[in-house]
Amino acid sequence: xxxxxxxxxxxxxxxxxxxxxxxxxxxxxxxxxxxxxxxxxxxxxxxxxxxxxxxxxxxxxxxxxxxxxxxxxxxxxxxxxxxxxxxxxxxxxxxxxxxxxxxxxxxxxxxxxxxxxxxxxxxxxxxxxxxxxxxxxxxxxxxxxxxxxxxxxxxxxx
Numbered sequence: 316x317x318x319x320x321x322x323x324x325x326x327x328x329x330x331x332x333x334x335x336x337x338x339x340x341x342x343x344x345x346x347x348x349x350x351x352x353x354x355x356x357x358x359x360x361x362x363x364x365x366x367x368x369x370x371x372x373x374x375x376x377x378x379x380x381x382x383x384x385x386x387x388x389x390x391x392x393x394x395x396x397x398x399x400x401x402x403x404x405x406x407x408x409x410x411x412x413x414x415x416x417x418x419x420x421x422x423x424x425x426x427x428x429x430x431x432x433x434x435x436x437x438x439x440x441x442x443x444x445x446x447x448x449x450x451x452x453x454x455x456x457x458x459x460x461x462x463x464x465x466x467x468x469x470x471x472x473x
Contacts, residue, residue, distance in 0.1 A: 347417035350447025351471060353399040356412050360401070363467035365410060367401040384413065386428045393427060396420035408455030410464070415448040424450070446471050 357367055373395065374380040382400040383389065393415075402411040411434065415421040430443050434452040442464060444451045449471060456464040 347419050348447075349417050351414065351449050353401070353414050356414055356449055356471065357401060359470035360403075360410070360412070360467045362470065364463045365403060365467055367403050367410075367412070369400075369402045369404075371400045371402075373397040373399070382413070384424070384428070385433050388424055388428050391424075391427050393420060393424045396423075406455075408453075408460055410451065410453040410456070412449055412451045415450075418447045421445060421448045421450055442468075444468055 353370075357370075360367055371382055372380050373382045382394065382397045384394055384397070384400075388394055396416045397420075398414045398416055400411065400413050403409065413421075413424075415424065425445060430445055430450070433443050433450060434454070442451070442453045442456065446468070451468065451471075453464055
């Protein structure tokens with residue numbers, strides 16, 4: 316019984332040491348800030364009545380998991396810092412949210428392709444928003460739909 320207690324105490328000490336060292340999850344590996352998680356962005360839009368219907372993660376080891384970004388970002392190293400691309404395509408209205416690993420990664424992406432060149436259709440109302448590590452592009456949101464979009468974006472700003 317004493318050996319089991321010693322083992323449990325040793326494992327507990329190891330877990331605490333790893334947590335104190337920053338190992339074992341939570342945050343990015345570079346220690347940079349991430350304003351929003353993929354789950355938080357998804358929840359903000361779902362709560363506002365605009366649930367995403369597609370989630371694509373940037374994982375080169377899974378077939379079909381390719382995030383498509385505007386312009387030169389598709390060949391930029393910043394592409395590898397995308398955690399997820401969330402989207403909803405619904406008739407005349409579309410919304411896409413790109414969640415980067417850190418706020419700094421989103422800022423780097425905007426240096427490669429300015430926000431004014433991110434998606435959209437010139438024939439529909441267009442919104443482009445950068446908030447921390449998230450870039451949102453929405454088209455076709457007018458009247459009541461625009462209120463839903465504003466609610467989702469306001470929720471991100473928390």
